[in-house]
Every structure is written in C-alpha cells, then in structure tokens.
Amino acid sequence: MSTPAANARKLQKERTREALMTAALEWSLDRGFAQVSLRQVSQAVGVVASAFYRHFESMDDLGLALVERCFGTLRTMIRDAQRDPHVFENIIDAAATILVASVKASRADFAFVVRERVAGPEPVRAAIKHELDLFESELAMTLVRLPNIENWNSDDVHMLARLFVRNMQANAELAANMPEDRPDLEAQIHDLARREMMLIVLGFKDWRSN
Numbered sequence: 001m002s003t004p005a006a007n008a009r010k011l012q013k014e015r016t017r018e019a020l021m022t023a024a025l026e027w028s029l030d031r032g033f034a035q036v037s038l039r040q041v042s043q044a045v046g047v048v049a050s051a052f053y054r055h056f057e058s059m060d061d062l063g064l065a066l067v068e069r070c071f072g073t074l075r076t077m078i079r080d081a082q083r084d085p086h087v088f089e090n091i092i093d094a095a096a097t098i099l100v101a102s103v104k105a106s107r108a109d110f111a112f113v114v115r116e117r118v119a120g121p122e123p124v125r126a127a128i129k130h131e132l133d134l135f136e137s138e139l140a141m142t143l144v145r146l147p148n149i150e151n152w153n154s155d156d157v158h159m160l161a162r163l164f165v166r167n168m169q170a171n172a173e174l175a176a177n178m179p180e181d182r183p184d185l186e187a188q189i190h191d192l193a194r195r196e197m198m199l200i201v202l203g204f205k206d207w208r209s210n
Contacts, residue, residue, distance in 0.1 A: 017055045019045045021069070024062055025108045033063055033112070034121050063116070063124040070109035071131040074102045091146070092201065096194040099168050100186055103175035111176040114169075132169070136161045152209035160200070167196050 023044035027036040038059050042049045056062040077098050103110045117128045140161040144150060149157060171193040178185050 013054070016045065016047065016051075020047075020052065020055055021062060021066055022108075024059070025066065025112055028112065028115070032119055033059075033116050033124065034119070060121055060123040063121060064127050066109060066112055067116075067124060067127040067131060070106055070113050071135070073106045073109065074098075074135075077102050077105070091142075092194055092197045095164075095168070095197060096171075096190050099171060099193055100175055100190045103172050104186070107176055110172055114173045114176050132165060136165050139164060146204070148204040149207075149209075152207075156207070156209040163200055164197060167193065167200070171196075 020041055023041045024033065024036055027040055027044070036059065038052050039049050041059070041062070042052045056065065113128055116124050118125070120128070136158065140154075140157045143161055143164075144152070144157050149160065152160075171189055174189050174192075175186070178189065
C-alpha cells in the first residue's frame with residue numbers, strides 16, 4: 001500500500017520528468033533538438049545533470065518520449081471521436097476538427113514533430129516515421145469501410161491513406177505555426193484541410209483498383 005510520502009515522491013518525479021521535456025522543447029525552438037544538451041535541459045529545470053538519468057537514458061530517449069506524447073494526444077482524440085456514431089457519417093469534417101483541436105491542445109509537441117521529422121537525430125526521425133506509418137495503417141483500416149473503395153486492393157487503400165496523412169502533416173504544420181488567439185486562422189486551416197480531403201474523396205468513384 002502506497003504511503004503519502006511515496007505518493008509525494010512519485011508526483012514530484014512525474015513533475016520533474018514533464019519539466020525536463022518542456023525545457024527540451026523550449027531549447028529546441030531555435031537551434032533544433034540535436035543541438036540541445038543534457039546539461040542545458042537539467043540546468044533549466046534546476047537539477048544536477050546526473051539526476052536527468054533518473055528520468056531518461058539519454059537526450060534521444062527524451063526525444064522519443066516527446067514523439068510518443070504528441071501522437072498519443074492525437075490517438076486519444078481520434079478514439080474519443082470514434083465513440084460518436086455520427087463521426088463516420090461526417091468523417092471529413094471530423095478529421096479536420098480533430099486535426100486542428102489536437103494541434104491546439106499540444107502545439108509545442110506538434111511543432112517539435114514538424115521540425116524534427118527531417119532535421120532531428122536519427123532515433124527521433126525514425127520514431128516519427130514509425131508513428132506516421134502506424135497512423136497510415138490504422139487509417140487504411142477505417143477508409144476501407146467507405147463507399148466505392150470497399151473492393152480496392154490493399155496497396156491502393158494504403159496509397160489513399162498516405163494521401164490523407166500527408167495532407168494532415170501539411171495542415172498540422174500550418175496549425176502548429178499559427179499565432180495564438182487567432183480563431184480566424186484556425187477556421188481557415190480547418191476549412192483548407194476539409195476542402196483538400198474532400199477533393200481527394202471526389203476521386204474515389206472514378207478510381208479503378210487493379
């Protein structure tokens with residue numbers, strides 16, 4: 001049975017872990033994550049460098065935690081939305097809404113993924129690619145239920161899912177770089193994502209899967 005002291009220590013450890021992640025995000029804004037040192041992050045939180053290893057094995061490990069947190073937020077919002085029976089009927093509007101809401105909820109995390117997808121350390125780039133590939137596979141399983149593509153072959157369904165994922169990447173980048181308190185820009189990005197996805201959907205009925 002946990003004691004109050006043990007619970008307090010656990011809570012403090014979780015707070016320090018989150019503080020280290022936040023500090024790494026802030027340091028990486030201008031110079032990129034690869035240029036951020038363990039010592040810089042530790043000093044920003046007010047712990048000695050050796051204490052860092054109680055939370056992460058390395059800076060790459062911290063980067064992987066940031067990637068996991070970002071995509072975890074997206075997955076949670078998608079799973080919550082799927083409980084709504086009307087979502088599947090309005091999948092395009094729902095997808096645009098979830099995208100913008102997810103980025104708003106974790107703007108710094110998504111900005112990190114946008115930056116580090118190409119320029120980050122190899123383990124971080126690989127983790128982001130893995131998450132995007134996984135998201136593509138999960139999306140393909142949903143898309144195959146849509147009219148006109150239920151008889152497509154697997155390669156074509158995944159090609160379609162890839163188009164949607166790339167669209168979401170581009171619009172997530174716009175949303176992550178959007179200034180705070182600009183509902184007009186938020187609405188524009190939502191509408192752009194919706195219109196682009198609708199344009200993709202319009203090609204469903206005329207595509208002949210081999």
